[in-house]
Amino acid sequence: MTAILAATPPVPGGLTERTKHRLLDLVKRHGPLTAQDLAARLEVSVPATRRHLGDLQEQGLVEARTERPSGRGRPQHVYALTERGEGAFPKTYSGLCVDVLRHVAALFGEDAVTRVLASRTAEQARVLGAELPAALPAHVRAEVLARHLSEQGYDAVVDRVVEGGQETLYLVERNCPHLAVARQFPELCAAELTLYGELLGTAVTRETRIACGQGCCRYRVG
Template structure:
């Protein structure tokens, strides 16, 4: 009788230390290019690409083509997949989803909206204290970004020139969030994102529009803040 060697299935290896750092950097700073990651990790670009290739094969990252900052030449950027997001513990979001689901089943969609409105009001009162001493819109946006980062949103702000169809231009502020601490909830309850937009409009007192949303699979939540008063 001929004995055949038994093939053992190796367990899936956890990402090595550098790959874990890659995931953490993308989690903290949003989608990154291979060049960005090489600079942050202090490794060569080919080395960064090897790590990215491994993480792509493991389903932890996805690659897409974007223009950096919405401008310039398109580049390949790497972002976390749902599996990659799940590598970071977030048990509170799962609890929130369950609570909101039961609330809707028991009392209807209106009850969910009331809960989110109440949360909005409490959060707005907390943030308004930090913004009330700001003398200009730019200072308010910058302070809001700092407070949102403290809440886990990894927010930044900058000013840019907006061109209109008639050739005129105006200055707008851009608020960018590269992380959503409530992503599982936001994916199932769009009302959460809608309440966030309303909150920013009320806090800043001007028109605010959203260009992109993490919950829709985009790399960041990006808000454009004009100087026009919010109606």
């Protein structure tokens, strides 16, 4: 396997870790496999394979399932990629999304892209809003939002900066999982800014933007 996305836990170098890369690649190419099948394909022992699988399970990249071979026979334990594991392989979703948005703009006008993204923002606000009640302290709400964003690949953290005895919250995204889209459709970034303001219940100001060549997306909260 030659490409790991930023959202995937880093796998250190070395022979052992290269074996784990090969293991992930086998599961990806050949579907759910037993530890015995993987050991035979890797040409390593079954106990060693199970150790690698255990490490990958801890990283959230593979999961164990119980299946019947071809729907018959005795149940057996097999290993499959999790959604996070699937994310370790290159995808072309960004290219597809850009093409779709271009067609939306061409067919229905430039403002149609804004309306589509506004609808998406409204849905996200409904889904996440229940986990960010107004009764929560501001920094807790920001932390919950950062956690959700990190699960989506943004590698988000909250900075609490104290100046002159006054604390300021910053939501910082150290990765943009939709960079190709954001560069061509700034409406996406505008929609995200609106979403964060709605979820946090206060003014949110973007100070830096990855799509503009800066190192992170940094939002001042409040």
